[in-house]
Amino acid sequence: SPSGGPAEILVSIPGKIERRYHGVLRVTPLPSELLLLIETDREVAVGSIVAAEVIEQTPIEALKAQAVVARSFLAASEPRHKGFQFCDTTHCQFLRHWPPPDSAPYRAAEQTKDLVLTFxxxxxxPLYSAACGGRTRALTEPDPGSRGYLYRSVDCAYCLRHPQDPKRGHSIGMCQQGAAGMAAHGASYREILDHYYPGTSVTTLPVR
Ligand SMILES: [Zn+2]
Ligand SMILES: [Zn+2]
Structure with a gap:
């Protein structure tokens, strides 16, 4: 934008990638490549991650749980790259979709603004997986990102009711289809997070 503030950015390499971002673009020439850095507001990044993770028709309370998980990841992460924090591949998180303000992912971020999971x-x-198979797992040894939280094994009502659905992922932390099932039965995002991350708290940033 003319003011230098955040703008819609389209990065296009014909035939290879086309991605839209919302933020401030900085281009750094390296010896053999250009490094494109996009500074994005944290809440925009949260909405973008939820949009990338969303399955059609996921109830809003499950999206809000996913938004708190995404924000916690951003708040807890050490820089994962030299000179910038996150790349936009699965190495870090998907940051590919800037959700429009009337979309459910945008509202999920807005309605949980500044809330993170703390231990x-x-x-x-927080770790999460697509489908847990009926019961989540605890960690057997500490994970670098878990800050001492070892998770707990809990039943997942949706997956227990749908034994034909194959397990997808590591089954640690929130089960995404289980969270959608809880929300469809009236659970709030706090109840979902409390179920899959027992012993943790929802806290407002900045923490201390
Ligand atoms: Zn990365
Ligand atoms: Zn499950």
Missing amino acids: HGSPFA
Whole structure:
């Protein structure tokens, strides 16, 4: 934008990639390539991650749980790259979709603004998986992003009712289809997070 503020950015390499971002673009020439850095507001990034993770028709309370998980990941993460924080591949998280303000992912971020999951007062990067198979797992050894939280094995009502659905992912932390099932039965995002991350708290940023 003329003011230098955040703008819609389209990065296009014909035939290879075409991605839209919302933020401020900075281009850094490296010896053999250009590094494109996009500074994005945290809430925009949260909405973008939820939009990338969303399955059609996911109820809003499940999206809000996903938004708190995404924000916790961003708040807890150490920089994963030299000179910038996140890339936009699965190495970090998907940051490919800028959700329009009337979309459910945008509202999920807005309605949980600044809320993160904490364990003993510190935000951690919560693990989650697509479908747990009926019961989630605890960690057997600490994960670098978990800040000492080892998770707990809990029943997942949706997956237990749908044993034909194959397990997808590591089954640690929130089960995405289980979260959608809880929301469809009237659970709030806080109840969903409390179920899949027992012993943690929902806290407003900045933490301490
Ligand atoms: Zn990365
Ligand atoms: Zn499940």
